[in-house]
Amino acid sequence: MRRLFVLVTVVIVAIVVVLLSAFGGSAAPAPETSPASASRLVPAGPPTLQVVAKVGVLHLQLPVSQSRVTAIGYQGGSEGSLALDPIGTQANQGLLQRLARKLVGASSGSPRWYQLPGGLGPGTSALDVGAPSGTDVYSPVDGAVLAIVPVVLNGARLGSRIDIQPTAAASLVVSVSHVRADPAVAVGAAVTAGASRLGSIVDYSHAERQALARYTNDAGNHVVVEVHPSASLSVG
Numbered sequence: 067m068r069r070l071f072v073l074v075t076v077v078i079v080a081i082v083v084v085l086l087s088a089f090g091g092s093a094a095p096a097p098e099t100s101p102a103s104a105s106r107l108v109p110a111g112p113p114t115l116q117v118v119a120k121v122g123v124l125h126l127q128l129p130v131s132q133s134r135v136t137a138i139g140y141q142g143g144s145e146g147s148l149a150l151d152p153i154g155t156q157a158n159q160g161l162l163q164r165l166a167r168k169l170v171g172a173s174s175g176s177p178r179w180y181q182l183p184g185g186l187g188p189g190t191s192a193l194d195v196g197a198p199s200g201t202d203v204y205s206p207v208d209g210a211v212l213a214i215v216p217v218v219l220n221g222a223r224l225g226s227r228i229d230i231q232p233t234a235a236a237s238l239v240v241s242v243s244h245v246r247a248d249p250a251v252a253v254g255a256a257v258t259a260g261a262s263r264l265g266s267i268v269d270y271s272h273a274e275r276q277a278l279a280r281y282t283n284d285a286g287n288h289v290v291v292e293v294h295p296s297a298s299l300s301v302g
Contacts, residue, residue: 110134112204115260118177119150119193121293124235126150126206127259129195129242129289130267136196136282138177142185143192143292148238150190150293154179157281182277187292196278196288199269203245203289205257207232212239214247225268230257231296241292244268 110131118138119126128135140152157178185192209232217224227243228251245265251257257264270276271285279286 110202112202112263113260116177118153118179118195119190119291120153121148121150121238122235124207124232124238124240124293126193126240126291126293127204129203129206129264129291130197130201134197134201135177136198136284136286136288137278138179138196139182139194139278139281139288140179140190141182141192141194141277142189143187143290145186146294147187147191147292148294149188150193152179152190152193153177156181180278180281184277191292193291194278194288195291196282196286197267198284199267199271199287201267201289203242203264203267204260205230205262205264206242206259206291207234207240207257208259209233209240209257211251211253211255211257213253214251217243219273222273224270224273226265228264237296239294239296241290241294243290243292244270244287245289 110133113128113131116128116132117125118128138154140150154175154177158180181189182194207230209230211228212231213229215227215229217227225243225245226247227241228245228247230240230242232238232240242264244267246268247265248263251264256262267287267289269285269287271287276286276288278288
């Protein structure tokens with residue numbers, strides 16, 4: 067009888083456990099889904115005015131929102147492009163350059179930028195401002211749109227080059243490329259630095275290996291800003 071009682075007790079306990087498992091649910095908390103990044107949900111909007119480069123009296127403002135910038139670099143631009151004077155500190159300086167800065171007591175400025183290889187013009191004649199593809203691009207200067215020229219690479223159209231005559235230096239042309247032009251932007255339109263949207267950054271990751279990718283966590287997509295003498299710039 068004792069053995070029968072023990073056996074019946076074990077069977078009853080087993081049945082209860084099975085029923086609780088089937089209908090009682092798990093005691094473990096349900097996994098929570100992390101909220102989407104606010105930067106993906108809310109448009110970044112225009113940048114805060116910030117001069118990133120100069121050429122003579124002309125100041126170039128940051129063309130994308132500070133919250134979207136992945137890295138800033140300089141390399142040789144297209145033929146005829148002028149050397150820019152970068153604002154900030156070169157982050158990939160050589161040992162001798164770093165020692166020289168320490169000896170003269172030069173302070174580290176912002177933003178940090180990188181010297182990149184390649185290009186035809188002087189080493190700082192193309193300003194590359196890195197940001198994810200699709201990021202809004204704003205005019206780096208006050209002025210008027212002179213031309214919107216398609217950019218073709220290996221037979222494929224990759225956005226446009228938008229040429230702007232700056233109010234502060236009418237003898238120069240500021241070119242903004244790697245941009246999908248906003249349909250609202252037209253030749254002759256007035257633009258304001260940091261406020262007038264020109265378009266959005268085109269994805270170049272499948273078209274070329276981008277030098278800026280060495281210093282970012284993505285493919286290195288970016289907007290390019292160059293300055294040319296107005297007489298030397300071709301619009302063809």
